[in-house]
Amino acid sequence: MPTTDPTAQAAAPPPGPVPEAGGRDGQPGGHPARWAILAVVCLAELVVVLDNTVLNVAIPSLTSELGASTADVQWMINAYALVQAGLLLTAGSAADRYGRKRMLLAGLVLFGAGSLAAGLATSADGLIAARAGMGVGAALLLTTTLAVVMQVFEAEERPKAIGVWGAVNALAYAAGPVVGGVVLGHYWWGAIFLINIPVVLLGLVAVTVLVPESREPHAGRPDLPGVVLSVIGMTSVVYAVITGPEEGWTSPGVLAPAALGAVVLAAFVGWERRAEHPMLDMDLFRSRRFTGAVTGVVLITFGSGGALYLLTQQFQFVRDDSPLQAGLNLAPFALTVVLVNFTGASARLIARLGLPLSIASGMVTMAAGLALVALVGDGGYGGVLAGLVLMGAGCGVANPAIAEAVMGAIPKEKAGAGAGVNGTLSELGTGLGVAVLGAVLVSRFAALLPDSVGTAESLPAALEAAAGAAERAMVAEAFASGLRVGQLVGAGAVLLGGCVAGLLLGRAVRPRRRGE
CATH class of the missing domain: 1.20.1250.20 (MFS general substrate transporter like domains)
Structure with missing residues (x-):
């Protein structure tokens, strides 16, 4: 795929002992x-x-x-x-x-x-x-x-x-x-x-x-310092994101690994800029195409991962579903993604609209679905179902377009590194979405609780501490309000991601369209 990124415009790799598989024979x-x-x-x-x-x-x-x-x-x-x-x-x-x-x-x-x-x-x-x-x-x-x-x-x-x-x-x-x-x-x-x-x-x-x-024909020496720094840095950051909601974001057990991860990842970036054979080419991040795509990856997974996490709580705590029932209620989202892609509808739309518009329109559609679920989630399942279908349709178009944009901005012989970036940012975005939107839920919930309930941080604990049916109703409404706010924040993140990614990718491909 053509690209304006200088790192992706290198000549085709010279013949090596193991040929690239695509287009062979x-x-x-x-x-x-x-x-x-x-x-x-x-x-x-x-x-x-x-x-x-x-x-x-x-x-x-x-x-x-x-x-x-x-x-x-x-x-x-x-x-x-x-x-x-x-x-x-x-x-x-x-x-x-x-x-x-x-x-x-x-x-x-x-x-x-x-x-x-x-x-x-x-x-x-x-x-x-x-x-x-x-x-x-x-x-x-x-x-x-x-x-x-x-x-x-x-x-x-x-x-x-x-x-x-x-x-x-x-x-x-x-x-x-x-x-x-x-x-x-x-x-x-x-x-x-x-x-x-x-x-x-x-x-x-x-x-x-x-x-x-298939492999990169001239990979050079293994980047062992880069491996060590990336593993320590990413593991520390992900550990902090995973444990933050349980231990508290200001606890030493969260702040220490977060700080360690930030310092080590900064060292990783510095090393990769100087390394003769880096495991990740930092010049990629100077490309608007690549930057737009990875922005989309982080924000779409932030919004969707966090919102789906809140939805499972909504089904189980508000609607009183079992875990299995909650999973079945969420199934229309995944089934819509499958339908959009297995029928080829997503690929045809991407070919017609191009990557920037496909990513933007898909993420806007997904944001609309998230907002709909937030606004009608307390009612019947019909409104939730409509929101899930919209989310699935938007995700089914935006996700492959984003993955194609990320992978297309990287030389084909470095496809593994591109997949590593895509997967890492997806995991990080999902983890941050669960952590941040969960924190929004807890903050809103705690702010609306009756004074007599105290400082209960979970719905079951607050319901147990409530005195009488009226207070239990207030607790339930406080939790539902927290869910709505969290889901709307997720919708906003996806909408922002669609606009930013579409804008950056559009600017990146515009010179190529003018024949420059």
Whole structure:
């Protein structure tokens, strides 16, 4: 894809021992088995993303059968996301350097071994360690799957392929609680992890047979200082974001890792500017195209991740749904994303409107859906359903357009690094969305509580402290108001992201349109 970014205008890489896969054998659309390869990588992506949310419904079982404390359960859930987010940049760089197929296979093996260990764990500590191991494999899989898609598809089909990849991501995230609920209805909690094993075995065979090897031909020496700095910095920041809502944003346990992460990431940027063979080319951030795309990534995931987190609370605390029912109520969002992309509607719209307008219009539509859910969420499900469909339609267009913009601003031989940036910012945006919008909810809720309730920070605690039906009604309304404000802040973030990303990308491509 053409770009005005000088770092992406380098000549095609000289021939290396391992050729790039896209367009080989004279195929104008890319690799001849590209659609089968897409199915394989999407299957791997499915189980990786599913495991971000599948464990939520198993909390009662884990507490009783493993004797897990509240802190143990939090780490069972967070260890996976923490390790995964901390390693995404490194995993992408490793895929470019050592081979995307090789790292895809390594990711499957690590993820499968971690899943087996998690399914057979007999203690809380064992399960936490297994989840961390799964996170290592997940980081490799998330980056290599998108990097492989970039290699085997050419520009004309890439938006549709990335759209399918993104739709599977959304479907898996929303389906986690549903799948977990179904499995727990028939088997013990360990089966949630063991169902990954057949998928991993199938993936290993299919990747070995179908996926061509590709790597950056002249990667240079490994950037070991960059690896160390990026892992420490990202892990510290993500840890602070994850633990902030529970421990309090001003607690030493949050401020210390946040400060450490900021200092180390600043050192990482400084090192990457001087390194002879950096794992991440900092000159990319001088490109308005790249900057616009990554702004869109952060703000769309901030708004959508945070708003979906608030919605699950709305369904369970306000509407009194079970976790499984809440997951089913959220399903129309993911199903709309899938429909928009699997029918090719998103790819056709992106081709017609171009990336800047597609991102802007998609994020504006998503913001409208978020605002609608916020304003009518206390009523019948019909209004919520309409909002979820709007959110899904907007996300189904904006997400693949943003991913294409990020990946298109990076030379194809550095597709793994691009996938690492995309994944890292998505994780960071989602984590910040949950943290910030959750904080907005708590602040608004606390401000509206009756004085007699005291300083209760959760709805159940406040309802228990309320005296009489009238005060309980005031508590419920305070919580609903907090949800509305939080969701509207999320809608505003998505709207802002659409405007900024569309403006920056529009300016970046305008000179090319004038033939400059």
